[in-house]
Amino acid sequence: MKREIISLQEVTFTYAEEDTGVRPAIQNVSYTINDGEWVAIVGHNGSGKSTLARLMNGLLFPQTGTVRVFGEPLNEQNLWDTRSKMGMVFQNPDNQFVGATVQDDVAFALENNGIPFEEMVERVQASLVKVKMSDFMNSEPHHLSGGQKQRVAIAGAIALQPKILLLDEATSMLDPQGREEVLQTVHQLRKETDLTVISITHDLEEALLADRVIVMNQGKKYAAGSPQEIFERGQELIDLGLDLPFAMNMSRLLRAQGVQIGADHMSEEELVNDLWTSHFNK
Amino acid sequence: MDISLQQVSYAYAKDTPFEKRALYDVDLLIPSGSYQAIIGHTGSGKSTVLQHLNALLKPTEGVIRIGSTEVVAAKKNKKLREIRQKVGIVFQFPEHQLFDETVLKDIMFGPMNFGVPEEEARQRAIELVRLLGLPEEVMEKSPFDLSGGQMRRVAIAGVLAMNPEVLVLDEPTAGLDPRGRKEIMELFYRLHQEKGLTTVLVTHSMEDAARYADRIAIMHNGQCVLQGIPQEIFSDEDRLMDYRLELPQSIKFQKKLEEMMGKKLSTLCLTEETLAEELARLMKKEREI
Incomplete structure (x- = not known):
């Protein structure tokens, strides 16, 4: 049974209440996110x-x-x-550290919430193990790589045992490996727990991992659906300032060159197999 | 204007207990008019190299030549002003440096500081607003009322307003959406081609390095470990892995296909477009046999 965890009903928000000439930042947006879902919210700047x-x-x-x-x-x-x-992880890994060491930092929110010391020690350790950063307990946060910093930030968020993890462009300042590390961590967490994940991103590869994608355009909800349903829109997404996953883009380019392709493939494996069976394996 | 680094070493906080070596014997030549990418893992020394390119940092050992000016540790330089005008650096998140009341004033600030008359600076600023594809009505607006992508463009215009001969870009598209990223990268490429701007791109994106650069240097642990044309740099995946870097997506995909087909394409495809063309050509040939 799906249970609602967050919902927006006809929400409108404007930063400039007096100035009616300014388009509201959010215009009449409704959606529901269910318990245990991974939802990606994508859209242009x-x-x-x-x-x-x-x-x-x-x-x-x-x-x-x-x-x-x-x-x-x-x-x-x-x-x-x-x-x-609700645990939050923000864009800039350098703006969210308060502790002098990794474990102090993860403990910060627990201390604030009055968790008893013994339990705190346990939770800090358990959270760092989950994000594979337990070897760095006593490191100084600013000596870590971007991906490691974001994993510590995730540990700090999950130490509170939240129901929801909200990632606000948490991978956009990382190098490709750092991004991969963070996404792997989230993926693993979701397997082990019933955490609801909301990731706000314009990384399309990140959106592909989600159960459901909500596309925003000019403050309005433009579309919502499974990654498949969303990416099938192809050119529409490009017109919105977004991009397509590599394999889809490649499928389209090949077709433009006159190569017969069965479908716009989502994954590289599918495209390789299609090319192999229909063109080379004869 | 050529830029060359010869045996350059750099240590932060030298001669203190906190001394930290960031560069070791770096040799790098950036010929005038080239498009040079510098790639490397986080902490590899890319940004430290970048700050040497207009003498924001001076080497603790070794020599940097920027055009005809030599920058060495021991000497005080009188020509730094000239260097700073000729080598423009677009730092990461350059929009954080915006400060003036209006977009035009912000763009004019640099040139006027270097003695360009107000009217001329204004003309340059207006041209740049157009060149960067910003709507004309933003000129008299506060830069802080613009969207993130527009602010980025204004900040870039501020650097271009100095009429630099060399443009150094530090992750210029970080945080932008895919369209913004593409537009800005295409703009730099156009400036490189049309104005002959020597361009240095520091990036995490192997795709951008492969697509735009004609030379690539890899930094690793404070050393420049490899230099060459993109075809050479991306020909050896194992070596890249040693430096904790990856292949561009198009080449990764090409390798997967080649493995399955048991044969190789005639060239390493640096972009998705060339890969599509190469594959189409190969299939046509196969059909004819």
């Missing part, structure tokens, strides 16, 4: 992705419409309680 993140964790409140988290409308009263069940 300025499409409203990050505003959505701030609406979902109560940094901003909509002018009209309702944001419900854990079944309750989000308001000033339940805000803190809600946030303690």
